[in-house]
Amino acid sequence: MFESAEIGHAIDKDTFEAEVPALREALLEAQFELQQQKRFPVIVLINGIEGAGKGETVKLLNEWMDPRLIEVRTFDQQSDEELAHPPAWRYWRMLPAKGRMGVFFGNWYSQMLQGRVHGLFKDAVLDQAIAGAERLEKMLCDEGALIFKFWFHLSKKQMKARLKALQDDPLHSWRISPLDWQQSQTYDTFVHFGERVLRRTSRDYAPWHVIEGVDPHYRSLTVGKILLEGLQAALKKSRSQSSPGHVAPLPSAVDQMSLLDSLDMSLALDKADYEEQLITEQARLSGLMRDKRMRKHALVAVFEGNDAAGKGGAIRRLAAALDPRQYSIVPIAAPTEDERAQPYLWRFWRQIPARGKFTVFDRSWYGRVLVERVEGFCSTDDWMRAYGEINDFEEQLSDAGVIVVKFWLAIDKQTQLERFQQREDIPFKRFKITEDDWRNREKWDLYRTAVGDMVDRTSTEISPWTLVEANDKRWARVKVLRTINQAIEEAFAKRDKHEKKDRKNRKSK
């Protein structure tokens, strides 16, 4: 993989200086069009051997291009806020908006390589990280991002020669960093695992470019040209393209039976039972949220459902059990301008709770496979791939200790009609009913199909859907609370079991 980056590529100064002006001009023009189009972001990942010219090349790019449109990001030590969130949160918060370019130093690849080289984990964990990176990049590219991945390379001999030259020169010996020394020790291991990572993550939509780093002219010109060609191709494509590919729609069940039909909509609670059970579950939730094990978890509850199914009321009963300092409720409406300039899931990543906290989403990332699908706000491709992206997103949350609970509050068509009419009659509820609600009602069957597909494709072991029979509000509210309590208790039990096993393992050693 690295062979052709160890053969001593070089370009003489004259050729370099003759080529740079035209390259620069073209890069500037491409950058300008990128900004004008505002249709996709550019993400440049910088990795490779210490001393192979990573920093210098990025510096030069900043000089050649308009640095006002480039954001250079370093990810070294995690801040305490980053540590309290799932690992990918730090990357999501730094993504460049459409029309801009982000250069990521110390990105996900450096993190996994450092960890493996220094023995923090074994191959299995490395491969998990690799798969995670692949999914992230695939998603970014599907959202339109243009990704460049550069590996700056030096052979072992070249690296040693460089260190020796620096060391012998009293004026420059200070430029040898501790990382350089460290890497000269671990060169072979680093390259070994680097090869594994590059091999597995070089994909048509985001290939690696291995750059021999010895000669500054060669490496700068090469990187500049790769960027330019990639940019020009992407700009041309986005100029001509209105909407991407085509995907066959999902088949509907031949017998027209749907999961929602199987719910027993007559389930109900009488007032006395309701009050008793509600208070019991609220007290239970309140206790669980104060349990010290909660400090290692976070809680996310997603509420979706038919209009007038009682999401707001269920959320209020939930909130009533808790200290307002512990939770936040995020109502999801149409995305803002800043949100539209980012990949779809960005606005939800923004709201993911830190450890110990609880976020309630009143509507959620499932909007893409519900309202956006039904109303045609996104292409079929977009909502089709959303299922996978969402499963991946929720898996990341779960891996980081976030407990994810998802509710579909279901009512039947007749109940909805009655509630709509009631709302129009009560003065302070009138604002809860709009023209949109009546329009959505006409698409009842389309929504029914979308809900069925959603549950089929995103109800997973780590984050199952709970369908809530909501014709009776009391029944629904208690079921919601009870489900959340069970999910927290299961997470605690799982953790207890793990810790017990850990203690046992340590003892037996």
Add this chain to the structure above:
Amino acid sequence: MFESAEIGHAIDKDTFEAEVPALREALLEAQFELQQQKRFPVIVLINGIEGAGKGETVKLLNEWMDPRLIEVRTFDQQSDEELAHPPAWRYWRMLPAKGRMGVFFGNWYSQMLQGRVHGLFKDAVLDQAIAGAERLEKMLCDEGALIFKFWFHLSKKQMKARLKALQDDPLHSWRISPLDWQQSQTYDTFVHFGERVLRRTSRDYAPWHVIEGVDPHYRSLTVGKILLEGLQAALKKSRSQSSPGHVAPLPSAVDQMSLLDSLDMSLALDKADYEEQLITEQARLSGLMRDKRMRKHALVAVFEGNDAAGKGGAIRRLAAALDPRQYSIVPIAAPTEDERAQPYLWRFWRQIPARGKFTVFDRSWYGRVLVERVEGFCSTDDWMRAYGEINDFEEQLSDAGVIVVKFWLAIDKQTQLERFQQREDIPFKRFKITEDDWRNREKWDLYRTAVGDMVDRTSTEISPWTLVEANDKRWARVKVLRTINQAIEEAFAKRDKHEKKDRKNRKSK
């Protein structure tokens, strides 16, 4: 100040239950209109004695109102990201958007009170904090925010009785927090300084409401009614109001002389001098940014100037001296939707560098007193009060160790014309010239006046304006770099002097 909150206010259960439904309905309606109007945010500050029902009241408000439109924020321990920024940054990042309500626990008042009560500082520093809070609130109110400040009170006797009751009750004794015990020790001091804070910060636009906390019915109903009345009044005002008050415009100099006329626009550097001086200043900047004293500072450079004055070129020469991981360049254009939903300075607070970092603003917060003033994008009141807000903003940065350097790049009208024409001729510079540029040119004199006023009102000792004669680009670029270097060196020298003095003081003790 607290007398009438120690007289045992109480409301019986029946009265309470009779009043609540109508209050709730009205609150919900007000909240809904708030969200529909999206014209101002509501900020609720919660302070007072531990155990006086702060948490319980906020919880109740969340039940009465729609919790989806309320954000409850706590500010206790600062995160490391917050510690690396000026103190107010943590509040700015949590401000509710227009149409929403933010409840701030542990806000700026709690911080200053805790500090004073525990002897971290004396009255002088407390009074500084008080003045800072006043300026912040004034600015928020001027931007339209509706602020409620609640002080929940208990007399010493009431507090002791409450602790005793809890302690005697085995089921509830766990509810006594360490804070409660602490405060029963420091009650007198706390109330003493609380009085000072309330006295000085109760203003017509943001008055304090002292609530006796003993009786839950009384305190909830009182808070609810205050909120409702305030909300209704503000909503009514904003319904009827198109634009606020009137301010007399600034007088222009009777002799028409302007500061800009006093610049020697013939200043220039020949190529050889330029190259030598540029390299010298770049090396100096590079060294200063690597100086370990820089870890205690941050650097902000603001670039304003006539169109085609060479801001971009000067910024590129600056960037060329630095490692791209150290700086970011923020181009300021029209605000986005999310930014428009916040006070004017919010989008700049977002971009303030953490310690050790450098942010270059290509155009800046001065837009309000330049383009927004000249083009009428804001009211006269808005840009008139911006001078004060900006001075306050920059003082906060400076107090936190941020070095602020501001440049106005000035060219004369003839030079601008030549550059415009030149840009239209060079293919890859053509994108730099637009219709807007020609239109702005017609307003040359209006801009000249605005710049004069801006410099007169915002060139301060802690953050002076540097007017740069930019007819000669070389001269301008070197002057920019040199000015930044001097500013950093002065900041370092000041710090060294302080530290020397500190060491001396410690020794002599």
